[in-house]
Amino acid sequence: MKARRLRYAARRRPDRQPWLADRVACLPSIGDDVARYFFDIADGDLRIDETGTECADLDAVRSAAMQILPEIARFEIGNGDRHTFTVIARDVGRRPVFTTTLSLTGLWLVDR
Template sequence: MPRYFFDIHDGRFQRDEEGTVCADFDAARREAMITLPEISRWAIPCDGDKQAFTVLIRDEAGGVIYTATLTFAGLRLNNAAN
């Protein structure tokens, strides 16, 4: 089975050096879809309301074959102290 590499960009770039063995492209795509919400759950900054999380999937040859981005955007709607 082929190995895919999942590079993460969340304000800084984290290159995947180990990769993950997946059955095919569709399995790698599903892995990216599962990974993005997990990353964002723990990485949204407490002092900001905007953050984008991107996964770049590379194949064994090093070529980027897929990219997916999840965006968090918050907006306070009132001036209440709570």
């Protein structure tokens, strides 16, 4: 478990999280009212988003949370045949407003 924590600690920087830095995009057109939302990631460890992203409305929050899940899985999948990735979107008051989960399960159909 210690090695895993170190691995994730190194990935907290935005340049080490391309799926987060590039994919959490819900910026509206100029002039719209926006609010900041935070996208925490749980996959056995909880990684808290301290920066947040501005989103026009809750539909944009939902869309951003769901779109980053495949990217998280792409970069974070490790050994094993079962993986679960969850994104928890929080508002500026740190209250959860939306959550979405992606579960991946592999099953061998032949003898190995």
